[in-house]
């Protein structure tokens with residue numbers, strides 16, 4: 330029954346642009362300062378105070394827009410969005426309305442369905458149409474916790490009022506919660522990548538809202554939509570959408586009716602609930618902000634910004650697949666962050682060009698250590714050149730892969746070079762056939778019963794001999810040579 334329905338999702342992302350000062354005044358954007366310490370007549374909206382646009386906001390807005398495939402408009406208009414709310418005492422928010430900073434974005438992302446356990450299968454490209462990216466100021470914050478008499482009073486912190494935001498709105502292009510999930514992750518990475526935003530949902534500098542509806546497959550009109558808010562992580566957003574889709578289908582199949590409303594995700598109860606209805610249905614009465622001239626952005630400026638952008642994550646992942654022969658999953662992991670992609674490429678060079686080897690070592694060993702230490706690749710105690718050197722030593726058979734793991738952990742802890750640790754520990758891999766043959770002879774002489782069983786057909790004992798030889802050589806024997814020589818010698 331349920332698969333006769335189609336899900337329709339559109340997304341709005343608010344990203345805080347990484348400026349030092351606010352969008353229309355010189356107040357600091359620092360997080361965690363004393364409440365109301367970073368305010369002035371402009372961001373408080375006191376009568377007579379005049380806003381002046383921060384140039385850095387335009388630069389970062391342009392970086393964000395270009396990273397998401399949007400066209401930057403030569404001329405855009407700031408507008409007043411009128412509403413009263415305690416965290417917005419001046420009675421309006423300066424935003425953009427019918428003439429936004431940028432529009433008509435075409436963004437390719439990669440997306441995949443997930444199984445029950447959340448594992449992705451078969452990544453496929455998807456085109457997302459981005460309606461607009463516009464610039465606006467944030468409102469303040471009501472504080473209901475941690476202060477005296479909070480049962481009777483609400484407190485207002487206006488440090489956030491006037492913090493620059495980019496609002497990014499898509500067309501209703503998504504057909505599943507996982508597509509929405511992959512899109513928001515793509516946006517988050519792209520904004521971090523070009524330095525436009527820290528895009529950290531935990532700090533609240535990336536927030537998202539989802540518009541969700543369902544319709545019978547084949548229908549051309551949209552069903553009743555619900556707006557989801559209070560989505561504090563990408564995973565919560567995905568879960569909230571999933572919950573809503575189920576609720577919509579169930580309601581409609583039971584002959585019920587849906588109401589257009591705003592709903593909040595409650596993570597504790599794993600469900601959405603309606604927001605009090607008087608908090609919505611605004612008529613914002615937008616009009617052009619009389620205190621700000623139109624924002625004019627020249628094509629020279631846009632070109633300058635474009636040239637200053639690094640190679641973007643999508644194209645870079647594609648290049649990693651083609652140039653280095655990585656699977657999509659590996660290429661995407663190596664481009665999860667810009668610092669990691671840089672690290673990876675430097676390691677490939679230092680390893681003498683072993684692109685897959687470098688990717689394997691980063692994925693299976695280095696990332697775990699970095700994660701445990703809470704570090705990103707650019708802060709790794711093991712520099713890329715040294716990881717490359719380690720991969721090379723293993724390739725050249727100087728140490729075994731097993732020894733390599735031990736060396737890497739030691740490098741991570743001590744910051745020493747791979748070669749130094751190998752020497753200090755007396756790690757040498759033995760690849761010399763004569764020497765390995767000698768060990769094999771000893772092992773065979775010490776295990777006559779197993780040898781007889783093996784030769785009479787019990788081939789499973791091969792592993793036993795490999796283990797014995799590795800132990801006898803104290804792990805120094807080259808496993809590849811051991812295998813070859815054992816096959817040869819056990820026969821006769």
Ligand SMILES: [Zn+2]
Pocket residue numbers: 351354355356367368369370371372373491
């Ligand atoms: Zn201010």
